[in-house]
Amino acid sequence: MSLCSSKQGKSSKIDLGLKDFAILSNGANENASKFFRKYEKQLAKAQRIMPRRAKGGSNWNKARMKVAKIHEKIVNARHDFFKRVL
Numbered sequence: 001m002s003l004c005s006s007k008q009g010k011s012s013k014i015d016l017g018l019k020d021f022a023i024l025s026n027g028a029n030e031n032a033s034k035f036f037r038k039y040e041k042q043l044a045k046a047q048r049i050m051p052r053r054a055k056g057g058s059n060w061n062k063a064r065m066k067v068a069k070i071h072e073k074i075v076n077a078r079h080d081f082f083k084r085v086l
Contacts, residue, residue, distance in 0.1 A: 021085065030085055035078045043070045 013025035022030045046067045053060035 033077070033081050035074050035081070038077070039070050039074055043067065043074075046070055 015023045050063040053063050
């Protein structure tokens with residue numbers, strides 16, 4: 001569902017919220033995806049492993065990069081959702 005419409009002369013109200021991403025004035029509802037929940041377990045495991053590595057070592061850098069990649073996946077999923085909806 002696209003929130004933007006190309007009809008001229010018509011106005012539409014959009015209510016942005018936390019529980020539901022957007023509710024249109026005609027009652028249409030767009031649910032917010034669970035971006036963080038999808039990668040939550042992977043991120044928790046990677047963050048638990050990181051303190052066990054010697055800071056500055058090659059294994060610590062690998063663990064740091066793994067955490068960064070998971071964060072990047074979450075950001076990319078959120079941006080993709082916003083671009084598809086808006």
